Amino acid sequence: MTTPVYSDPPFQRTVFIYGALSLAAVAMGLIWGAIFYAAGLWPILPGLSLVIAAGLIGLLVIQRKHLHQNRLLMLQLGYLALIVYFCLYIDIPTPSAPRISHQFLLVLGIAGYIDYIRQKSLAQVLILLACGISFVLFVALQNPLSVESPIPDEIRAIGIWFNAITVVLLIAICIYVLRREFVRDGQILRDLQIAMRRDQLTLAFQPQVNAKGRLIGAEVLMRWTHPTRGPISPAIFIALAEEGDLMPELGRWVLRKACETLAAWQIDPDLKQLDLAINVSARQFVQPDFVAQVSGIVRASGASPKRIKLELTESVALSSLELVKSRMQSLADLGIRFSLDDFGTGYSSLNYLRNLPVQEIKIDRSFTNEAREGSRSGSLIRSIIQIGHDLELVVLAEGVETHSQFEYLKGLGCQEFQGFYFGAALSHDEFTAKARLAARPDCIWPPTT
Template identity: 35%
Template sequence: MITSAMFLKRVRQLWQSSELALVSQRRERRMRLLASLLMLVLGAAWGCFFALRGAWGIVLMDAALILCGLGVFVLTLRGESRRANLLLFGTLIVIIVATTLVLDVPSVAAPRATHLYLLPLAVAALMAFRDERLWLRYGVASLCLLLFTGLAASNWAPVSGYGLPDEVRIIGSWLQGVAAVAMMFMLLHILQTDAAERSELDSDLRSALREEQFALHYQPQLDSNGQVVGAEVLIRWQHPQRGLVSPAEFIGRAEKTGLIIPIGRWVLRQTCAQLRAWQDHPACRDLRLAVNISQNQLRQSSFVPEVLAMIEEYGIDARCLELELTETLIVQDVDDLTRKMAKLVERGVSFSLDDFGTGFSSLSHLKRLPLSTLKIDRSFICDLPADSSSETIVRTVIALGQSMGMTVIAEGVETEAQHRFLVDHGCTQFQGYLFSKPLPLPAFMTFIGNTVQARGAVA
């Protein structure tokens, strides 16, 4: 259905042009970057303040704040959002509690106020960990609330001599109270906005299914002789207001809501219909169409009967239908997966392992599963032939596939140098922008015709 290579490329383009519809991810990224910069600034400012007063214990805490701010900044830039969130929230909880206990010691004139930041931090945790397991999402938020309650009800301080004077803390209490409340309202507004956007997206997706607003594009797969041997089927959404929408904008949400199941069923049905239409076309009758299967689809007990029913309904040659699995999917329940694959392989359907090398599959999985194709992930192809590590990995995958009798496809091929390296080391099939981007059906048919003419001219 879709490849990570196409996802990443399109997402980068949408980000640069400010068209990206995944607003919550963009907001979270910006909030993490802002939080990391605030940690750097506050850590440096307070570090200088207490260094001048010889409070080296507090200076060490400020140094830790600076280092954690740098860590969050780097992890966010690298796209490791989960690790960045864990580091960010862990650091902020420790710093807020330590600051409240050490610097914000309550008195008759000025009560504690620093602990108020734990309230917006609890709301922020619900946003940052919304896609994580419930125990993590609500665990962090609950911890913030428990600490807030404990600090609000206690006057205990572990050490003395570091508390700020009352005249400073009286002003600070008002400022911190206003700041905490403002942060709370801002985060609640973002939560409400995100919920509205997700609800609208869900409604639009259901309308898209009813009104068949989806369309299929085809990215050609070529052999070492330049002949088109198949294509990967990629879904696009022809939105009535927004135009052509990339799968990066809706597949993730469809996975979470379960809409990926009827969407995936629609893609399979359209693929079978297209294979049936090509049976009388000399240049296309032997083409193989590859469809990416989601984890939610394959978990359905009705998946195998539905695929077999479509093959029977359209009367297609099942050998022309290839189902693509990901490494994440094949480590979930290998026994159930093997049984389902075996039933479909018996009827002629083939299976490929997409993005090989980026997940957690083992050689034992490859041995047990009836796979016919390995796809080398573009992350290994993009650095060829300059990067020695990528060269070693690609050569190993090619040799592994050949030794197990599998076809090896390299995806994300964009330069002649990459293509030449792959050919020289035994890779037999290729997919990428060097040959063609994903094409709507008329353009794909034209591409096939041009390829046939070019090969005829060479011959």
């Protein structure tokens, strides 16, 4: 379950949209409830009470800041079910009064699409498809169940205007938010290019330790503090960089800064034995001059290639396995090592181990989180570690968050570890200060003063 950051502008806009939808549901339920009660149309009131309840639940969830992704999807499903119910049993079209409730499916679809932009998921795609299909069916099939309209035409004539105005207002809100989303994305991309030129980006270092708890290096992560927006989540700016084709440039920046850091560490007796793991995106790797870029940056910095570990995901090899193998081998000849990230989550990981010059595999955090004796994840981890040992590869488990996970994985034969149990990503100064303390004989990470 992903816990959203309510101060994050994209999520604030999602909250705004679903707050508007929930408020509209409550208002419309109360107004139409009063009209139907006065007209003596009491059988319709239970359905309207569900609309009011759905709106109140939505407002309550938002007010208590519990609107994570699962609850968003449940809220959408609830509204979808209510709209379909009203289209089938309440808002039955007549020759003088057409149906209008089905147009709320457009509002729900746009709201769902905005949330999909923020956080993509298969469940969200299915809900969007359900909204679209339902809208088409209600347009094409006026009265699929041959049910008589329980609402007199004189009241329905009022409802056409009232509901149509409400739909237009809600769509206008969604369009406004969608426009702000695209404007924001474009501005962030422009600001990201400026940040690279002005060195506004920084590197963070998440510790990696061996089975004895000794510090062996770190994974390099990017951080960005915008001069006016403040800290921007890597999940936001990296995703935008991928969509805007900035990853090759961003990857070169990270590689250059990481190599400069390694070169500085090499003259420090407490830090010279540390390795740095650097992520390489698929778009960066397939650049025609990728090998020349990496070798040139490494030579210019003076960093030891043997202290560099490039982390690749399965997506890197989707273009051409032979091309990937050739480029990896060219860099491996320089002494650079390779790690296969998120091992076990793809379909071809074993094939890559057989064909590519990989020295390390990283067990994905989704397995680590559920690592325990007798579980399926535990059995998979045991198999991954055995494969690693058979192929003489180093096995690193990421996402280690507890001492029990560390001990369990260590007992299975895992050699290296990374995760919040050993500390979150640290700034350069924080990491080097702790690394110097950890250089003391037999010091277990994290060190104590």
